[in-house]
Amino acid sequence: MRAPLERNAPIDQARIDAWLNDFVGYRTNVNQGRVEAYLKQFKPADRDLGARVLDCVEFFGPDRIANAYRTGLAALPGWSPKAEERQGRWVFAPMSPSAGDSGGTMLHHFRLANGMAKNKFNKMFVHPSSLLTQQLSADDTVVLLDDFVGTGKQVSDAWAEPFSELLAGVGNVYLIVVAARRAGRERIQNETELMVHFGHEFVDCDNVFANECVHFTVEEKDSFKRYCKKANRKQPAGFGDCGLLVVFAHRCPNDSVAVLHESNKKWKGLFPRNT
């Protein structure tokens, strides 16, 4: 987790500019007015806490996403951008291909990041529903793409049905994500045949509510939890109680704490997921 500024550091123009600079490119424009409105939702006594949480937000803009995908693919054994140097056939598919979901967006980022946007690469990028008809063998490789692994449950369940059926007999099956929680990655590797590659790993101390997180006191964590409950009573710490402060430019994952992304009558997150 990124370290916040010291307590009671002024919320001045320089600090706001630093946030705006960090969060540039989010799907809903993050401007000064929205930052100020967001912080005003915290009581005056807690505004410093709200600001320090913003300091800690791990934002993945297009460059970081591209870098994760570039290094992720380069690390895979047998891969080469040159067809004649590649081992076996290679096929890429989104893990969550529904319209508007992150999988399709990630596929686009991935192609751009790896210089595979040209038509000649089109055949390598397939729909999940076309994986079987590719008739891939033990010499071949499938790379599934997504943005984030949180608890790992979703990927693990999806592997159980239907992906393990669609990919039976394929030599290597990788999942490349921009970021992953260590616990989620380990779960996937224990429960599936997927090999997970990631650009950034979140560990226990990245959970803002965890004892391992040293940037906030117990009182501050309790106070922050109350705001999170205001934003989402059922999942204040985000899906799976991950307690993360992670935001992707295309969407804030629901594994992040509720104050960041929930948007309802009681709370307006700075990174809404559905607008």
Place this chain on the structure above:
Amino acid sequence: MSDEAPVARAIGVKNVKTAELHQNPHNPRLLFDRVNMDPLEDSIGRVGILVPLTVYKEKKTGRYIILDGQRRWMCAQAVNLPTVPVNEVEEPTLVQNIVTMFQIHKLRLDWELMPTALKLELLMHEVNDKSVSRLAALTGLDQAMVVRCKKLLSFPKKYQDMMLDANPDKRIKADFFIELYPVLHDRQIKQYDWFKPSSFTEAMLEKHKVKKLKAVTEFRYVKQQLNNSVKARKTVVMGRRLKEFAEDTSLTIAHLELVTIKTATTALKISKAAKELYDAVEDIDTDEYYGETDMWGTLEKLSTLIRARLKQLGRRIDK
């Protein structure tokens, strides 16, 4: 069809450690009912496995994969049998494996339909045959299941992907597309110049997402309304209502209920039935049916009811 036989070549019989066997990824494992396996488990516990399992060695991992004998293997595990007899065959091709699994496990009702449909797609391509009856014979699936699979495969890949989505909240059930299919292929709906299957499908998905479709079976009602509009010659108004229904996410299927259509359809139905009854009664030889008191009683009731309705209408009935 490819030159390869749809079965794997035998290698030989031997004993393999039970723990070294793995279930086939194309096996519909959800169908194994523990209760039904008790007698088999009891038998294997007493006399061991008499019929060898059929397995192959996976080239990728070197693991033994079960082609046939999953139940026997599960029972062997349950009774802690250290080894099991196996008949090893060559690793089948994907198509061979799928055909074998289809043939062994004919019932796949508990499974998501889309993976089955995709396997069928692969087989159709390999055997170059789309005949429902022949595919049913090849796979052991019943013909209705093959038809359902083919309906799913008729949808563009982006919709097929939705049925496979890793996110269960986003995954669309196969039933949605199966129920939508007759609407998209309705002869009347294709006549509307505004109608495009892709945009109509998108509109219905959006309705489904915002829960303006209570159940996917509501597509049957849409189809019925389309049918009725044709019968009642109200296709123009139906087209307008249907377009509004598709374009406005907030509208429910109640918007499609046209009273005039409903009335006209019922009227047509009653007219047809009345004519048939008229012809039947006219042909009756009263002497021959003299003792059919129930029939005469029913006709008398009907006559009274018809007279009452005609009277309500102000029609002259005493002729």
